[in-house]
Every structure is written in structure tokens, then in C-alpha cells.
Amino acid sequence: MADTYLNFVSSGVGKTLAKKLGLPQPAHLRRHKPGAPLVPGPVLVLGPDDGPSDADDVAAALLGWDLDVRRHPVSGVRWGAVVLVLSEVTHPEQHSEHVLGLATTLRSLATGARVVTISRQATSSDAPALAAARHGVDGLVRSIAKELRGGATANGIVLAGDARAGAEGTLAPLRFFLSGKSAYVDGQFLTVNDADVVAPADLDKPLAGRVAVVTGAARGIGAAIAKTLARDGARLVLVDVPQAGEHLAKVANETRGTALQLDITAEDAGQRILEHAQARHGRLDIVVHNAGITRDKLLANMSEDKWDSVIAVNIAAQLRINDYLLASDAFRDAPRIVSLASTSGIAGNRGQTNYAASKAGVIGMVRSTAPLLAGVSGTANAIAPGFIATEMTARMPLATREVAARLNALKQAGRPVDxxxxxxxxxxxxxxxxxxxxxxxxxxxxxGA
Incomplete structure (x- = not known):
């Protein structure tokens, strides 16, 4: 959906008026376009350069991606990205040397540039100074993200345990954060472990040969997920309630997937999903739990049916489906579970106690499910969207919608594709x-949080 306000303040009289009145001036975000460069300019890698280091490993990897990589700031360059490697810092006093190097580049970032840190996880067994140095990166990145302009973002990768800065398990999220695919991800961190990860043979089709199920796939975010997974090479099973059958069939046709009309709260939903995937595609590798509902009311006015229906769809159904899949020998080839949570489940939201409880439950679920999949090289993760422009948000009152869309560092709503x-x-x-x-x-x- 077009952002009328963003378009108005991006040029001409609207831009002048916004400056005079002190109104938010969001930038058009750099989103993924097939064939476009990974970053819009040279990449600066900052970190120790007086001997073998993690920064050297990262720079070497980026050179292998045919990027223009530099190790020192120079004037006259519009930087497409800056990667700040802080994984070897052991005391807060060591931050300044490298962080202030970053400071000299911030006014020279290209539109849609990326700042990414690589640091190590702080643990309770660390010496206090070491923990302070490592955890200090959290506040550093979140603050930088709020200072950037021109659609630039700042995010971080945190190395856990024996994870290495130059390993593919680290480079994959770095590639994501540098790309246009992370346009609406800002001020966030991904922690990586030392799992043995191999880059896909075709980076344009990383899901080739994989079969994915997407629930709630008929419209909005679910339809966007289906189309993006199909673009990346996945074969699809698309699930939604019978009432959405016409829209579901349309998305299935567009993505060359198969449609399964199903109420995911049914006791046998997991069995039916797996049987359909095996019958039509021979396997099942990925489950995207996108289906969800809202029944918003202040808690004082909340009815039992509104509470129970939200819990049933948003979390209980996911738990039941996961239990079935985890017990099956057919979900063993490095499976992936991705669930849709919400920022409401992190920060809470007035009038959404039922919804927030269900989405916080999703977060707890993936954290506990992840170890259960480790033995088969599987993963479980969650996405927590903020304010995303959909048909549902378009029905909100204009003033409410505009305020909600601007209450973030990028000063705009996200899109389903994000x-x-x-x-x-x-x-x-x-x-x-x-x-x-x-x-x-x-x-x-x-x-909120």
C-alpha cells in the first residue's frame, strides 16, 4: 500500500513544509530488488588491524562476495555499509577506538546504508569488565539506529559460545542485514551459535528443494510470505479457513502451490497438514505459523469467548501442530519452524491482553522448541512485526493510523513483504x-520495550 504521507514529504512543497513544521520526514527504504547490488556502495570493516583478527576474517569473506571492502575510513566515499567488529573487545574503554571510527563515517552513508556490529555474548560467568564491554554493544547499536537518516539501519550479530565471526553461520545473518531484505529491521540483534552451516549453492534460490507450509496464507502478510518463499525456490502448501477459499486458491495459483482449506484449531490439523504435504510434494521441511486473529477489548470488558478464541488460534493451535510434527519421522531433515509473534507480545498493548498473552506465548514456545529440534539440525524462531500496513490497518481512523506508523526510528509503517x-x-x-x-x-x- 502506498504511503501517501511519505510521498508528500519526499519532494517539493511537502518536503519544505515538513522541515518548517518539524514533521517526521521518512525516507523511501531500500528493499530487495532482483539483480540489485547487496549494498549501495563500498563496505567499511572496522576492527583490529594489527594482526590476524575477526575483522580480517569478515573482510576476507566480504571480498569473496565481490564487494568493495575497505579497512580504514577515507573522505569522499559514500559508504554502502559499515561492519563494526567488536568481538575481541574485553573492556568498555576499548570501544572508543573503533566506535569513533564509525562516527566519522555517519555523515557519509549512502541512502539505505547498513551499519552492522559483530560482538560476543555476555554471560554470567564473564568478568564484570568483559560483560560490560560485550553488553554495552546493545545500547550502542540501538542508539546508533535512532540517529541514522536516509533509510539507513543499524543491527547487530552476537556470537554465542564457540561461534566464529568468519563462519557461514555468522555470515548468513550478516548478508541478510546488509541486504535490502532487512529494510524494516532496525536496532535488532541475532545471536548465532557454532552450528555447521553451509551456504546454499544458489543464493537467489536458497529454498530450492524445500517444502513449506504457510498458515493464514490467503491474504496480507501470509500471502506475502507465500510469494517470497516461492521466489526463493520453495514448494508450498498454503493453509487457511474454508471461508477464505477463493483468496487462498488465487495465492496458490500465483505461487504454484497447493491449497488446503483447514481450520488450524482442529485436533487433527497437524496430521492433515503433513499428509497433504507428503501426498502432494513428498516431504515437509518448513512450517510458518502465520495464522492469527484479534478480538480486542479492554480486560474489564473481555468476554470468555473473545479470550479463548484468540488463545486457540494464536498459540494453542501452533503447539498442537508442532507436537504432531516433532513426533513424526517425516520432519527430520533440518526442519524450520517460524512463528509470527508481535511487538504487542513484547511490550504489551492497551486493549490487547488476550492477543499480547498469545503472542508472548509464541515467544516462549519457540525458545523451548528450539532445543527439541537441535538433534536434527532444526531451528525454531519467531518474527515480531510492529506496525505493518495491511488491509486491516487501512481501516483504522486516519489520525490513529498515522501516529502508529510514525512511532518508530524509520518513521513509517512496514510492508507485508518486510x-x-x-x-x-x-x-x-x-x-x-x-x-x-x-x-x-x-x-x-x-x-514500549
């Missing part, structure tokens, strides 16, 4: 080092 791109990344084989995570696709929402 959620879909994050889902596609977490569903891919090279996201195997990311599990039990919650990735917010919210433009760095400024309200």
Missing part, C-alpha cells in the same frame, strides 16, 4: 545457527 523477507531468511538452510530467537520487524518501535 515480514516475509525475515521469515524467508529464518526458513533458509543457511540460518541454521540462529535458533530460539525473536527478530523484531518493526522499524525500531519507539513505544
Amino acid at each position: 515480514v516475509a523477507e525475515a521469515v524467508a531468511f529464518l526458513a533458509s538452510p543457511d540460518a541454521g545457527a540462529v535458533t530460539g530467537q525473536v527478530l523484531r520487524v518493526c522499524g525500531q518501535n519507539l513505544v
